[in-house]
Amino acid sequence: MPTPSPRTPPREPLGIHVVQISYDETLAAGTAVSEAMERQATYARQLAKLLPGSQVTILLLTRDQNVGGQAVDNLAIRPILYRSWLTIPFVVRRALRSLHANDPIAVVTTQTTHEDGIGALLFRRQTRVPVIAQVHYDCFDRSARAHMLGGGLSGALRWQLSRSCYQRYDAIRVVARLTAAQLAERGWHANIHVIPVPVALIAEAPMPRFAPTRAPHILYVGRLAPEKRLDRWLRVARRIADRIPTARFDLVGDGPERPALEQLTHDLGLDERVHFHGFVPHDRLGPQYQNATVFLFTSEAEGFGRVLAEASAHGLPIVSSRVAGSRDIIEDGVSGYLLAGDDTEGMANRVIELAHDDERRRMFGTAGHARVLRDFSPDALVRQWVDLWRAVAKPDTRLPRSLLTPKRPTWKRWRHIAWSPHSLLRSLEYEVLRGLPLTGRTLDIGGGVRNSYIALFRTSGTIDSVNIDPAMQPTYLADLNQPLAIPDRTYDNVISFNTFEHIADDGTAIREALRVLKPGGRCYFLVPFLYKVHGSPNDYHRHTAWWWHDTLTALGISEPTLSIDPLVWDPSSSGGALRNFGNRRWQKALALCRGPLRHGWNASERLPSYDCSDYALGYYLTGTKQ
Structure with a gap:
């Protein structure tokens, strides 16, 4: 990024420089254009539309020296190397200071409230540039915290350090209403905004088609990760298969749990019934949803269940564990069913009920489709997130262009x-x-x-x-x-x-x-x-x-x-x-x-x-x- 002269501001009078911190390596150069990259480019375009001349920079935290940066219009990806989580605060502070010296930053957003958030707060202490922290998971669920921070003493220390910093942020974005309510109830912050992640497939989903079926397809889409508790998903599948011999089960996605899940599938005698599709690009997921009968979700912790929103947008009734993310998307008994995560018998019964009841399946699918279009419009969510940037952005960036920054005291x-x-x-x-x-x-x-x-x-x-x-x-x-x-x-x-x-x-x-x-x-x-x-x-x-x-x-x-x-x-x-x-x-x-x-x-x-x-x-x- 070119270094602007103090006398030649790089943006229009109302333009602002927003810096986001991310760990998502799908944003790196050389990778296929990911859904995350498209989403970030949409944020940047919306900001430029509202405040011409604005710039969005994403600091991509990575341990891979081969990860490269890229730039698209007013969006720039800048990889930042780190060695361990202990060094992240200092790496982030140094990167922000370097970027700020070349192009003054109006607001910083962090991906978490953990080490990247602490690094941003260190930078804020020196510059007074406001920081928006993001909470994308159920931080009050112990298993979710263990997945994010690790277990044992180090995980506990990381969590205590993170929670002690909550009130220092200028604003906090969460993706689930339950998380916002818990933060407010504990008095951890007053300026909390519920803004789920925009899901492009919601806008692209066709009107759902409902047809009777004798061979129901039970679907899961997402990472094959421990917190998703797909071992429970397979045990529910076993119960369903015993009562519906024609049922088929589709797992779309990849992850570290796949070998263990394939072994469990074999142990349960479901080799001929369960199909592991592996990773499917986001723009090709539509047919998977359209061909399914019921969406089954057994995660034990979820910030925002984006796949639940996608399933509802395609008219799929959902049977899900009752977690923070699912409560915002599924209206129990109206667009799906919410049950305790360990209630495999209850989940199996609800899936079988929907597989046999075409009219109920149609009613649930129609209600879910209408709900996500109303509450999770991608355009509206993009605007809410960008509006939060603008609201929190440092007022000093609205000073006249002719005002120089002060001479450095040497x-x-x-x-x-x-x-x-x-x-x-x-x-x-x-x-x-x-x-x-x-x-x-x-x-x-x-x-x-x-x-x-x-x-x-x-x-x-x-x-x-x-x-x-x-x-x-x-x-x-x-x-x-x-x-x-x-x-x-x-x-x-x-x-x-x-x-x-x-x-x-x-x-x-x-x-x-x-x-x-x-x-x-x-x-x-x-x-x-x-x-x-x-x-x-x-x-x-x-x-x-x-x-x-x-x-x-x-x-x-x-x-x-x-x-x-x-x-x-x-x-x-x-x-x-x-x-x-x-x-x-x-x-x-x-x-x-x-x-x-x-x-x-x-x-x-x-x-x-x-x-x-x-x-x-x-x-x-x-x-x-x-």
Whole structure:
């Protein structure tokens, strides 16, 4: 990803940079276009549609050095290597900081609340970039936690560390209502959003066709993994086969449990009745659902049962274990049956009942089809997820494009600023003025020949000045609240340093300053912001970056050339500057050490984010008149 210049933002004004953290290696380059990749591309397109110029980056955590990245439109996949789960927080923090330095991040989403979530929180602590954590499994089910985190002491420690961080996230997305209710009941978080994973097959599913059958096909689709408890599924199949000799059983999917399940199939005498289809691409699953009679699901823990939603969309009645994910999709007794996971006899009876009752099967299938189309529309879920990004996204990304990120506080700068006899604001001002080239005719608003900063410029031409104070020996003695007796388009440059805040009608003064500036001429203004009220003779105004952006562009400054540079060292030093560091230079030098210690170990000229801009002592404004 190219490194954007601080003066050339890479996106449109409302564009934001969203970073997601994932473990899904089907997103990697060189793999077939997966359903997950299509879903992520859909998120990115929706974001760009709502906020043009937005970018989505996925940090793909992997142990495989051969995994490659890829980019599709405004979506980029960036592999991040890690060695063990212990290193993930630090790998994630480092990757986010590197990405943030090149293209400021508006919001981070994590795949879990575990190590990747903790890494994102470490990054948040340094940058204040908000983090949305995701919970895709039933985190209150012990078996589901053991599958995610492992058992024993390490699993328990990982869980305790994860749960202690829940309240630190800015928002939490869950995929099941039960999980949301349990989180809220325990007071673990207040900003919880139930947004199931969009399932493309729901939109693509045809209207279900119901036909009587004498040879029912019982279907399972999904990973052959321990938590799916397919050993129970096969025992239910054995009971059904004993009572329906024509029944056929189809297992679609692959996984680590396949060898054990094939052996169990043989032991149960179901070799001729159970068919292992292996992995079937997502875009070819439709016929599997359409040819089935009943969908049987025996998982002991499920965050969101996407295959249940797909089955319902194709009009399949479902018999399922009662877990978090199935409760949101299946209405017990209306679109399917929910039973205890270990009730193999009850499950077999319900499947046999549906296999024999064509009318009930039609009623359940119709109700399930209508329910998932209503509650799990892929377009609606995509919009909800992207809207959550936008709602949580860092407000600072809506600052004017002309606002630069602050200069990085380095030790080299510290040597010049910390021991300066001037105030911190004046030292930062002199730093940006030193070597300023002024060619042709220049007008200094509020200046005079006695001003100390004149020696800082590289002048090739003349400098006139206007001031109400004759002691400053200005070229024009005038009240800056009134129009100037100077013709339009007279000067090549207009400068004004710490003057506008002392003019009651500063709008008139700014308008007059730009009126006498030639088209193509440059303006250079210094104004205080978080700075104490001071005299000369009165102090009337402090304006935000947005105010200066709108005012200067309205008066003819070209927006692409406008630059608003926040004059700040770091937040704590801004507070000390309001007290002038107790009038002790050594206290000032000591206080300013914090900036380089925290931010100075990087070669880039500017900080990666706008955080310190909130504490700007003043602004340095430059631009070219149209």
